[in-house]
Amino acid sequence: MEQYLTKGIKDLIEQFPEVEKILDEYGIGCGPCSVGICELKDIVDIHNLPAEQEQELMHKIAAVIYPGQDVQLPESKKKTPAATEKTKFSLPMQKLVDEHVLIKRWIALIPAVVANLDLATKEGHQLILDGIDLIRSYADRYHHAKEEDILFKYFDENSEILQVMYDDHTTGRGHVKAMLGALERKDKETLGQHLLAYRDLLTEHIKKEDEILFPWMDRNLSASQVDELYAKFNAVDQQMGFAPDKYEAFVQQLEIEFYRPPAKN
Ligand SMILES: [Fe+2]
Ligand SMILES: [Fe+2]
Numbered sequence: 001m002e003q004y005l006t007k008g009i010k011d012l013i014e015q016f017p018e019v020e021k022i023l024d025e026y027g028i029g030c031g032p033c034s035v036g037i038c039e040l041k042d043i044v045d046i047h048n049l050p051a052e053q054e055q056e057l058m059h060k061i062a063a064v065i066y067p068g069q070d071v072q073l074p075e076s077k078k079k080t081p082a083a084t085e086k087t088k089f090s091l092p093m094q095k096l097v098d099e100h101v102l103i104k105r106w107i108a109l110i111p112a113v114v115a116n117l118d119l120a121t122k123e124g125h126q127l128i129l130d131g132i133d134l135i136r137s138y139a140d141r142y143h144h145a146k147e148e149d150i151l152f153k154y155f156d157e158n159s160e161i162l163q164v165m166y167d168d169h170t171t172g173r174g175h176v177k178a179m180l181g182a183l184e185r186k187d188k189e190t191l192g193q194h195l196l197a198y199r200d201l202l203t204e205h206i207k208k209e210d211e212i213l214f215p216w217m218d219r220n221l222s223a224s225q226v227d228e229l230y231a232k233f234n235a236v237d238q239q240m241g242f243a244p245d246k247y248e249a250f251v252q253q254l255e256i257e258f259y260r261p262p263a264k265n
Contacts, residue, residue: 001062001071005041012040018064026057038160046161046216090221092229093214096151099143100206102244105251106134110199112258114192119183127254128183128191134247135176135198142242144169147209150232151217154225161213168205172198 004012013020023029028047038046040061044054055073062071089097113131118124148169152162175198182191221229 001058001065001073004061004065005074006039009038009040009043016061016064019061022057022060022064026053042160046212048215048219087211087215089214090218090226090230092151092226092233093218095230095233096143096146097210097214099138099146100210102134102247102251103139103143103202104206105255106131106139106247107199107202109251109254109258110195113254114195116258117188117192119186119188119191125183128179130250131195132176132179132183134250135172137242138244138247139202140169140173140176142240142244144172146233146236150236151229154221154229155217161216165205165209165213168201172201172205175201 009019009023023043026047026049028043044057049057058073059071062073065071110131113127117128119128148166152165155162157163157166175194178194179191179198182188182194218226
């Protein structure tokens with residue numbers, strides 16, 4: 001079994017397709033993951049299943065790889081209890097999770113924005129510029145920069161999980177570039193496609209961070225690293241002098257506009 005623990009999950013699934021279904025049963029969606037070079041042992045660690053479920057999962061996978069054989073599994077090295085329903089984050093990680101809220105509120109509005117795209121008027125054009133500004137200034141420069149320039153440096157940047165995160169950030173920047181080009185050409189269809197693709201990308205990306213990456217990082221950071229991280233995040237906030245108020249106001253205005261209940265006759 002040892003040799004399979006260090007095998008890339010995509011290769012393992014290719015060799016034993018049933019493994020994907022087993023992982024799915026435990027809420028581990030490695031099949032659709034964009035890279036898939038994570039090793040089986042890392043996946044089990046990152047997803048932090050309760051010890052019993054971890055053993056159960058490994059037994060099911062062993063039964064697929066070695067049908068009919070009694071396979072010795074390595075002991076679980078779990079030191080901490082698995083995450084309870086509501087994850088308690090450290091202060092710096094909570095800060096990033098909180099920053100996700102405004103991004104999630106904006107991307108939740110994107111389908112309505114796309115359905116009402118109006119590039120013929122100055123207001124319609126400005127709405128898209130403001131939305132792109134939120135993505136570039138708040139989601140990317142302010143938030144993703146904290147992740148890439150500070151948080152990720154505490155971990156192996158070549159690990160698959162971080163490569164997936166970097167790839168998502170890069171793909172997001174590509175969508176923004178395409179949005180700006182489409183806006184200039186007044187190409188509504190392409191603009192709509194990239195806005196919706198950005199929404200899908202970030203929805204999944206934030207879910208991965210909130211539910212898997214950040215809890216795993218918190219489990220692996222020492223108390224002094226957590227303090228250091230928090231101080232660095234606060235220093236960045238001060239240096240940037242960034243006030244997210246105007247982005248909050250932009251999102252709130254759109255929420256009022258799009259979520260307003262229809263007037264009663
Ligand atoms: Fe991110
Ligand atoms: Fe994030």
